[in-house]
Amino acid sequence: MTDVKRYLEVCFAHKRLLMAPLLAALIGTAAYIFVQPPSYLSSATLWVNGNGVGTQSAAQTQADIVNQYLKTNSFAVSVAQNSPLGGYLDTHGSGTTSRIEGLFGGGGTESKASADTIRLYLGAHVTLTPLGPSELTLVVNAPTPQVANGTALALISQLTNAEISARTTAIQAQLALYKSQLADQAKELSTDLDAVRAYLAAHPSLANNSTASSTDAQLAILQDKAAQDRANYSALLAQIDKTNSDLALARQSQPFRVVDAPKLPSSVSLFARQELLAIAAGMLAGMLAVVGTGALLVRMDTTIHSQDEVQTMIGLPVIGSTPLSARA
Amino acid sequence: MLEVKNASKTASPTAKPASVAPAWPSSLYATPRVQAWTTPLNESFVAEEIVEGCRLAIQHLGMDGLRSVGVTSSLRGEGRTTIAIATALVLAEYGLNTILLELDLANPELAQRLAVARFPGLGDLAEGRAILTDTIRPVVAGLSIIPAGVVQGSIPRALSQLAKTEVLDTLVSEGHVIVADLPPLLGNSAGRQAAGLMADVILVVRARVVPASSIIEAVGGLPVTPKVLVNGTKSRVPGWARRLSGV
16 A cells, blocks of 8 residues: 555656656657548448358358458459559558658659558458348448549459359369369270270171170170260269359359448548557557656655655654645 | 744634644734834745644654754755744744754855844854844744854854854753754755754655655764654645545
């Protein structure tokens, strides 16, 4: 309790000194927010078809999938190439440096944005929030309305393509396997038929005599094998037809339906996610600095605060105290 | 003018504390103006809380056999002079014939604060330019002051001369109790030398200002063990913070 009291006494005695780091953190946060580009939000609501994985809802599962896509360079680059984002990043860059350069009349030089830059930008500026079991909100935060809207549209388009591609890849692999097996089976069948024909050519008596041919064991074996291979061939053909049908169905089925399409934002968003995070981080840093400075001040403070401390700190007898500070 | 100012804005400045028994010191609160003083005073306020603190300190110190009390501190600005005035007031309040002695010869301010003539004083007495009776100036009934006066030579020599002339002994033998405003102990030798003239020493320690190491250094080698009076202990923590923290 004494420690707490002493801590409070020291802190309130150095109020201005303690407020300095908090003020510095707030000024730093304000400066950071100031140099950030303007923020336009374009949002879309998606209805996810299908079911979730395990206990997760379909919307949450889809959000996780999209977040995984956003972590890949190829996906990010394809979104940027199909939207105004790529051009914007090439011209303006992604950080605050270009904004600062812009304040001083610099910046604006075009250099191709790297895939990593695009991926990191998208990761920081795209938010996915499940609204319900199957409903998902996608929000794109961008420095211009066109970039925000275009990026949201491209993102939905690329997501659709990627999802369809993911679903059809396995079917296409299966189809390729079936076709390969079919080719093998065709060769085998052809070999079998050649063998039957060669046997019949070697035994002409069997060709026109159905009774004799039906009793010839060797011919029966060759014909059975050919029949079996033909049946296999037919089965493979049926599988290929079915797989082709599945592939067509997968290509036609959409992973999600766009309930609300992204619109061109008309006004600047005052507090986007990054700004809120910056404010929170600034406040946290400021509070930590205040606590740290307070602890340092208490540690360095060897003055006497009350008459109870006189005996222990300087070993002299005490006769009293005055509450108010008398002048010299 | 010597005025005891009640620091509390709500309390009447003329209100006498409940613990004060004698009647006459109430004049200190009720009628601070003495007609004979012509100089308007503006620095002579002593807050009632400080007087009350000194009252308790004097009770703790004990008044039996009290002859001379020096009030000193480690550094300047710790409230030494105000505490000396308040202590003298309290002793006078209890009916003792008190002399307030301005032994801080290098930086005298008592005479100015109490609006009495600054010389002749102790310096003039030590250097033979004045006699004792010329230097004593009444402030209120039961309380007089001997100001620092003018020291033309060195202060240590003047202090030595005061010790030799046995001025303090004379005052004590006449039934006075001496309260001396001493120089601070650190930064010059006069503080230690002046403290040696006193039978008791009160060390004013201003709360939250002077490091303990400086206080220990200041009192090292003093001929008497000083009694500490901590000045300005009122908490700076606002009420809401105290309530929140439970201290």
